[in-house]
Amino acid sequence: MRIDPSTIERIRQSADIADVIGDYVSLKKKGANLWACCPFHGEKSPSFSVSPAKGIYKCFGCGKAGDSIRFIMDIEGLGYGEALRHLAKKYGIEIQETQLTDEQQLAQNERESLLIALNYAKNYYQNNLFQHDEGQSIAYPYFKERGFNDKTIRTFELGYSLDSWDAFTKEAQKNGYNLDILVKAGLTILKTNENESTYQNQKTFDRFRNRVTFPIHNVAGKVIAFGARILKNDKSQAKYLNSPETEVYHKSNVLYGIFQAKNAIRTKDVCYLVEGYTDVISLHQAGIENVVASSGTSLTIEQIRLIARFTQNITVLYDGDPAGIKASLRGMDMILEEGLNVKLVVFPEGEDPDSYVQKIGSEAFVDYIQKTASDFITFKAELFLKEAGNDPFKRAELIKDMVASISKIPDSIKRSVFFQKTANLMQIDERVLISESNKITLERGKQKEKDTQRESNRQRLQNDLPSGVTLSKPKENINFDDLPSFSEEEEFSGFPMDTPPPKTPNPVESTKSVPSGITLQERECVRLLVNHGFKDVDPVVAPGVTLMQYILSEIEGINFETPIYQRILSLCRAKFLEGIVLDTNYFISHSDNAIQQEAINLATERYAASEIWLKYEIIVPTEDDKLADLAYQNILRIKKAFNDQQMKNLIQQMATTNDAAEQTHLLSLFMEAKAIEKQIAKELGTVIGR
Incomplete structure (x- = not known):
C-alpha cells in the first residue's frame, strides 16, 4: 500500500523538527536555532543545528541534513514509507493508503518486513505469558518471583516462548508471515539439507523455546531482537540466548532499555550503565529510569556514542565481582576517549543492582550511588593499590596504567586536573606523569601512522589484484610489534627503484576542492x-x-x-x-x-x-x-x-x-x-x- 499524498502532508505539518530530533539528542537553544552534538558522527563540540522555523537540520561536521522525515530515515535506517508510518504513529495520524500494484507489493522493503515480523513475535510471546496456560503456570510466576509487577512487564513487553519445537513458526506462517523473513529476522532456524535448494521439505524450528523473552528495542521503540532466559536447570543449554545479528540488529550499536530510558537520561543528565536485563528492569520499576545495559557484550564505541546523544555523564554500576570489574575497565578508557565523564560504583560482595535495589529500596539506592561513586582514577587506585602493596614495580605499573587512561581524555583541562590528583594520590611528581603521558601520546600517534600506512599498502595491493580476488585483512590477534621491521626502501621494494611509492592521499585533499568563481x-x-x-x-x-x-x-x-x-x-x-x-x-x-x-x-x-x-x-x-x-x-x-x-x-x-x-x-x-x-x-x- 502507498500512503496518500494528503496524509504525507499532514505528517509533514505535524512532525515538529525539534520534537522529533529531541527524542534522540539533547538540544540546547543558541540564537534562533537549537544545537547538539551530531548523532551521526562522533564529535566533542556541537555542530548539529536544528532550525524550528524552517523545519530542517544540518550538521556542519559531517554534512547530514534534511527535514523530520529525512532524520528518521537516517537515524533509524528506514525507508521513506517506513519513516512516514513511524511519525504518523508518534502524532496519532491515521494513515490513508492507496493500493499498490503486484510489482510494487513484491518490492516492499525487506527491513520493514523484518521489523513487522519481530513485532508480531513480541506480541505472540507476550500473549503466551498472559493468556496461555503454560505461560501462566511457568513464566509468569518467574517474573513475579523477580519482583516485576504487571505494569513493568508490559512496559518492557516481556513474554514467553512455549516448550515446543516449532509452535511460533507454525503460527507465524499460518498468519501469512514468509518463512524467509522469519529466518532472516533470527526467529526461526532452518535445518539445512545440502540436497535441497529451497525451504521445501527442510526442517524448521523456533530459535527460542521454553524461555522468558526480553525484547530489545531501538531508540525509536521498534523491536529489533530478543534476549531469552532458560527456566530449566539444564547445563547443556546456555542460560541466555540472544538473536543473531540481522539487517536490523547489530548488538554493538544497541543498548538494552535505551528506548525506556532516553527521556530520563536527558532529564537527569546522567546515564546509569549496568550489565543485565533484570538490572535495568528492577531499577526502572523502582523509579530509577535513567538506566541501560550493554546486553551482555563488552562496551563498544557505538554504544558510548548512543549514550552521548542524551548526556555527557555515565555512572557505571558494577556487580561486586572483582574479576568482572577488572575485565570491564577497558570500557572506561573508551568512555574517556570519547570525551564523556565517567564515575564508577561497586556494590557489596554478592550484590548486583537488581538485588540491592530490592533489598534497600530506591531512595537508599540512589543515596548509596551518590556517596560511593568515584572517578576512574580513585577507583583504579583503590582497586589495585592493595594488590601492589609496597612492591615498587607493581606501583609503577599501576601509575603507568593510570597515566595511560588520563592521556586518552581529549580535554586538556580535565587531563591537568587528573594529573594533579594522581600525583597527590600516588605521591609522585606531576611533571613525571605529564612526561610519561607525552611519551604514550607520541607512541599512539606513531602506531596510528603505521596502521594507516599498512591499510594503505593493503588497499594498494588489493587494487592490483585481478577482479574477484580479495586480499584478506590481517587477523586481530597478530602482534605486529613482533614482526621484523623494514626500512623505507624495503617496505616499498615491490616498486621499481626509479618510481616513488604512491602518496597516501590526504582525506581532506581527496574529498574537497576549491570551487570556481x-x-x-x-x-x-x-x-x-x-x-x-x-x-x-x-x-x-x-x-x-x-x-x-x-x-x-x-x-x-x-x-x-x-x-x-x-x-x-x-x-x-x-x-x-x-x-x-x-x-x-x-x-x-x-x-x-x-x-x-x-x-x-x-x-x-x-x-x-x-x-x-x-x-x-x-x-x-x-x-x-x-x-x-x-x-x-x-x-x-x-x-x-x-x-x-x-x-x-x-x-x-x-x-x-x-x-x-x-x-x-x-x-x-x-x-x-x-x-x-x-x-x-x-x-x-x-x-x-x-
Missing part, C-alpha cells in the same frame, strides 16, 4: 532563489515583483555549469512559466534527495548575531533589508563570470586559427566582451587592467 556565483544565485525567491525584491520601488521574477528575467539565456544548480534553476524557470513562485519549503521538502540536501545546505545559517548585540540595541541588517542590492550584485557577478569565460575562449580560438577574417571576427567579439567587462566593473566598483 562561476560555481560560487551560481551557488549564491540559487541560495537567493531558495531562501527569498517568493519575496518582493523591493516592496517600495517595485511592489509585487518577486525576487525570482527579477533574477530569472535578468539571467535569461544563461545556463549554469554546476549540474545541481542548473537543475534547481530549471525547476524555478519551469514552475515560473506555470505562474508558480516556489518557496523555501518546496525545496527543503523536495522528493529528490540531491535537491533537498542542497536546498537545506543553502537555507541553513551557521552563525547568528550575538544576543549581546541585541541587548545593546546594535542593529544588524538582515538579508530581507537589502534583497535588491544582493540580487543586483549577484546578477552582475554571474554575468561577469560568464563574460570572463567567454573572453578566455575567444583568446584560445584566436591563438588556434590562421584565418585572417576569422581572427578579425573573433577580435571584434573580444572587444565587445572587454567593453562589457569594463561596464560591469564600473557597476561593481572594481578596478580592472587596460
